Amino acid sequence: MLSPLRFEPAYAQPTLPVAAASVIRYAAGEEIFAEGDSADHVYELVEGTVRTGRLLRDGRRQIDAFHFAGEAFGFEAGEVRRTTAEAVSEVTVRIVRRRALSDLAARDGQVARQLYQLTISGLQRSQDHVLMLGRRSACERVAGLLLLLADRTGEAAFDLPMSRQDMADYLGLTIETVSRTLTGFLQEGLIALPTVRHVELLDRDALEALCE
Secondary structure (H helix, E strand, C coil): CCCCCCCCCCCCCCCCCCCCCEEEEECCCCEEECCCCECCEEEEEEECEEEEEEECCCCCEEEEEEEECCCEECCCCCCECCCEEEECCCEEEEEEEHHHHHHHHHHCHHHHHHHHHHHHHHHHHHHHHHHHHHHCCHHHHHHHHHHHHHHHHCCCEEECCCCHHHHHHHHCCCHHHHHHHHHHHHHCCCEECCCCCEEEECCHHHHHHHCC
16 A cells, blocks of 8 residues: 655744844746755745756656745755756745854754754655655545645645646646546545635545545
8 A cells, every 4th residue: 555645734933943044035936046056055935835846858847846835945965956946926935054054053953953854854755756756646646736735724725826737747747637637526526626726625535545
C-alpha cells in the first residue's frame, strides 16, 4: 500500500530564527531567484504563494514545490541555486543571509535544531512528491494536491492560488488531464467548482481514500 501524503498545517509564526531580515514584495509572476544564482540567502514566505522548479532539456517545466505563507524555502546543499523561484501571486518574503543563519546555528543549539527540523520537513515533502510522481494515478495526484491546499488554508472551500498549468507541471500531468480529472471529481460529487479558481471539497473522505 502506498504511504499517505503528509498534509501539514501552515505555520502560525515565523520559522526562520533570525530577527534581522529584509522584507521584500514581489508581483505575481516575478522571479525571486533563478537556477544558477548564488545561494546566499534563505527566504520565509509571509504572504502569498511561491513555486520552485526548473526547465527540463526538452523545454518542459517541472515544478518541484509550492510554498505557502509561513514556510521557509531557498535552502541549498551547495553554493548555487538548483531551481528557480517565482511568485504565483503577489507575495511578501523575509530574506535572511545564509551565513548569518549558519553563524547563529553554530552558537545556539536551539537554532540549530530549528534549522534541522526545517530541512527534514522539506526533505519529507520532496520524498512525498517523488512518490506521487512515480506511483500515483492522475486521480490520486490531483486529489492529493487538493487535500494539501485544503490543509494549508484550513478550509474545505478555498481559492486555488495556482493555474491549471501550474498544477499540471507540479503533478507531472498535462493541463488537459488535470482539467478532465477535476471535471470527473465534479461529476462524482467530490468537489464543487463555483468558479475556475474556487474549489469546495464536498467529500473529503473519498478524496483521502484515493491517496491511501
